[in-house]
Amino acid sequence: MSDADTHDQTSATAPGPREISPTITPDAVDAVVAAWQGERPDLDLTAIAVAGRLGRVNLLLGPAQEWVFTEFGLQRGEFDVLAALRRSGAPYTLSPSRLSDLLMLSRAGMTNRxxxxxxxxxxxxxxxxxDRRSFQIRLTEQGHATVDAAMTRHTANVTALLAGLTPRELTTLDALARKLLHHLTAPAR
Known part of the structure; x- marks a missing residue:
C-alpha cells in the first residue's frame, strides 16, 4: 500500500471540518482550528477548541476580577487569605499552615501575604x-469589614461578567466545569 493510499484511507475515516452553527458568531479560536484543519484534516480538534476557549476565558476573567480587589487595596492573594478566614466562621481564626493548605500555597508565600x-x-x-511554638491568624474588625465589602462587590462583578449566559446555561457550565475538574484532579489509575 502506498503513502497516498494510506492517506486516502485516513482521510476517509477522519472527522470532517467542524461546522459552526449559523447562530454562533465565529471567534479567534475558530480561525486557529480552521487553519489546523486545512493542514491536518486527520485530527479531531474539538478538544483543542474547548481548551483554547477555556484559556481565553481565563485570560479575560482574571483581570476583569482584579480591579475589585485593587479597589479595596488588596491583591488577589490577600483577598483569598481574608476570604478563607471569613469563611471559617467565628472566631475567624486559622493557623498559617491551615491557611497554606486551604489556599494551596507554600509556607513562604503565605508568610509574605x-x-x-x-x-x-x-x-x-x-x-x-x-501550642506556644505556633501562631494563630485572626481576622480583625477592619479585615472583616473589608472582606465582606470586597466579597459583595466581587459577587456582583462576576455575576455581571457571566450575564451573557442564561441561568440554565450557567448551571450547565458549572456542571461541566465540575466534571472536568474532577477528571483533571483524580488520581492517576
Missing amino acids: LDRLESAGMIERSLDRA
Whole structure:
C-alpha cells in the first residue's frame, strides 16, 4: 500500500471540518482550528477548541476580577487569605499552615501575604494557646469589614461578567466545569 493510499484511507475515516452553527458568531479560536484543519484534516480538534476557549476565558476573567480587589487595596492573594478566614466562621481564626493548605500555597508565600495584611491592620497574629511554638491568624474588625465589602462587590462583578449566559446555561457550565475538574484532579489509575 502506498503513502497516498494510506492517506486516502485516513482521510476517509477522519472527522470532517467542524461546522459552526449559523447562530454562533465565529471567534479567534475558530480561525486557529480552521487553519489546523486545512493542514491536518486527520485530527479531531474539538478538544483543542474547548481548551483554547477555556484559556481565553481565563485570560479575560482574571483581570476583569482584579480591579475589585485593587479597589479595596488588596491583591488577589490577600483577598483569598481574608476570604478563607471569613469563611471559617467565628472566631475567624486559622493557623498559617491551615491557611497554606486551604489556599494551596507554600509556607513562604503565605508568610509574605500575612505580613502585608498585618501591616494593613486586616489580621492579627497571636501565639497559639494549645501550642506556644505556633501562631494563630485572626481576622480583625477592619479585615472583616473589608472582606465582606470586597466579597459583595466581587459577587456582583462576576455575576455581571457571566450575564451573557442564561441561568440554565450557567448551571450547565458549572456542571461541566465540575466534571472536568474532577477528571483533571483524580488520581492517576
